[in-house]
Amino acid sequence: MAMEPPQLFLCPISMELMEDPVTVSTGVTYDRRSIERWFFKYGKTTCPATMQHLASFDLTPNHTLSRLISSWHDRASSSSSSSSSPPMAREKLPSLLASIESTPFKVTALKSLRSCMAGDEAETEAARADFLARDGIQVLGRVMAQALAESSGADFSAFRTCEEAAAVLAALPLADDASVDMMLDPALMRPVAALVQRGSAEARMHAMAILSKVSRTASSKDWTADVDVDDMVKSLLDLLSDDGGASSKLSSRALDVLLDVTSRSRSRSRSRSRNGNGNGNNKAFAEVTLAVRVLVELLPEADRHVAERALLLLKRLCKCPEGRAAFAEHALGVPAVARTVMRVSGMATRTAVNVLWLASCASRPEEKVLDDMVASGAVAKLLALLQVESSPSTKEKAARMLRVHGAFWRRYPCFPADLRDYLKFLN
Numbered sequence: 460m461a462m463e464p465p466q467l468f469l470c471p472i473s474m475e476l477m478e479d480p481v482t483v484s485t486g487v488t489y490d491r492r493s494i495e496r497w498f499f500k501y502g503k504t505t506c507p508a509t510m511q512h513l514a515s516f517d518l519t520p521n522h523t524l525s526r527l528i529s530s531w532h533d534r535a536s537s538s539s540s541s542s543s544s545p546p547m548a549r550e551k552l553p554s555l556l557a558s559i560e561s562t563p564f565k566v567t568a569l570k571s572l573r574s575c576m577a578g579d580e581a582e583t584e585a586a587r588a589d590f591l592a593r594d595g596i597q598v599l600g601r602v603m604a605q606a607l608a609e610s611s612g613a614d615f616s617a618f619r620t621c622e623e624a625a626a627v628l629a630a631l632p633l634a635d636d637a638s639v640d641m642m643l644d645p646a647l648m649r650p651v652a653a654l655v656q657r658g659s660a661e662a663r664m665h666a667m668a669i670l671s672k673v674s675r676t677a678s679s680k681d682w683t684a685d686v687d688v689d690d691m692v693k694s695l696l697d698l699l700s701d702d703g704g705a706s707s708k709l710s711s712r713a714l715d716v717l718l719d720v721t722s723r724s725r726s727r728s729r730s731r732s733r734n735g736n737g738n739g740n741n742k743a744f745a746e747v748t749l750a751v752r753v754l755v756e757l758l759p760e761a762d763r764h765v766a767e768r769a770l771l772l773l774k775r776l777c778k779c780p781e782g783r784a785a786f787a788e789h790a791l792g793v794p795a796v797a798r799t800v801m802r803v804s805g806m807a808t809r810t811a812v813n814v815l816w817l818a819s820c821a822s823r824p825e826e827k828v829l830d831d832m833v834a835s836g837a838v839a840k841l842l843a844l845l846q847v848e849s850s851p852s853t854k855e856k857a858a859r860m861l862r863v864h865g866a867f868w869r870r871y872p873c874f875p876a877d878l879r880d881y882l883k884f885l886n
Contacts, residue, residue: 463550464535466557468528471508472497472564474555474571476532480525481518485509488521507563551575552586556593560602569602569623576630587631596631596638599624600647607650621650622662629665633672639682642673648686655694655713660706663698667712674719683723691720693746700753707762714768721775751776751785751792758795766803770796770810777817786818787825793818797837801844809853812844816856820863833868 470477470490479491485506489497497503498516505512552575559568576586590596606620633639642648654666673682683691695713754769754776761769773796776782786792799811815837818828832838841857849857 463554464528464531466554467524468531469554471562472567474551474558474562474564474568477524477528480521480528482521483518484513484515485511488524491518494518510563552589553593556590556595556598559598560605565602565606565620566623569620569627573623573627573630576627583630590627590631591638596628596641596647597644599628600641600644603650604646607653618653618658621654622658622665625651625654625658625662625665625669629668631672633669634676636676636680639673639676642669643682643686645686648691652687652691652694656697660709664706664709667698667709667716670716671712674716681723683720686720688720692717692750695720696746696749696753699757700749707765710757710761711764711768714765714772717772718768718775721772747776747779747781748785748788751782751789755786755789755792755795758799759791763804763807766799767807767810770799770807770814774810774813774817777814777821780822783818783822784825786814787828793828793831793837794835797832797835797840800837800840801847805849808844809850812841812853812856815841816860819860820856824864829864829867832864833871838868 464476468476470480470493471487472489472493475490477488477490480488481491481494482488483494483506485508487506487508489507494507495518497507551571555568555572555575559565559572562568576583576590603621603624606617606624609617610621628642631638633642651666651669654662655670658666695717698713699710751773754773757769758766773782773786777786793815796811796814799807801808815832818824819832838861841861844857845854845861
């Protein structure tokens, strides 16, 4: 097994063994290459470890430390020469976790920590176990909370810390209640939600991986109880509506988490309503109009998985008056849903018919909805569903919509004669 270098031999910037140790005027020693990059590439005028401003940028070679490192390196090389096994990266994990909160070079340290979690299956599993045993989730939670607070200004490097920390956490299985409970600390969930909203593409994937694992593992418990649900939903909707476009995989994960979050939120709302502790409103969709717009505009380019989940969420929204009103007002609402009928999958067809039924029959519909159903071809598709194999409940809803609104639709001069005759037959 490879010898782990003493913490004193590691550069405070790179967290790697120093090759050419030099000391600055504050008395702190760094590897020459790292401190020169700090001064001359990044234009810093402070000591990285103490953040004191430096009056002089002279670098004094630390010959004593250099000899000690050289001597240690010789001993480490000789002790490992008889072994064919390569050095294990996870041996650095304890020292990294111990110093990561104090080092000013958190991104570099987190990248090293991330490399410790990589390797063959056995080594990766062992590194993850070490990480959890050393309270790694709590440590990174504190690092992320501090970094998020510092990034509220223009400190981009602080936000990069959140991104790198999420990459480490996303590598964990999060398959047990204890790990999930630690992840649900609000101080940790706030940075994760921020990454969903404004992280890089890779960071968003890592944040969504974390949320998906938490959602799946906590299936038997309400993991949203201590989470700001409105903020979480807003972050997920912002991701889905991003002008840059989210990948299909990212959208699918976001929709899966949205379905879980809103389902649990609705259950709590119904419980509060029965107990007299609330008004029963779905607080997770406080901005219903935004939610409907985002979901409707996902549909035209959606693959099967995304389309099915977007339709499920639309159905959930259209069960409330605000959702139906927002759906009716959206110019693409009915056409986008109608387009999925008999086109995407059996599940999508069933859900789309439910959405149209809620919009047209659950309450007095707006005339625009009925107009759009004719213009988009939804009425013709409802008639077609009666003649093909489909679920009994889907056929029943299609027939009811045609019976209830057939007289209205027959008034259209452009309505095909054969369909008009078929509507007469239904009535």
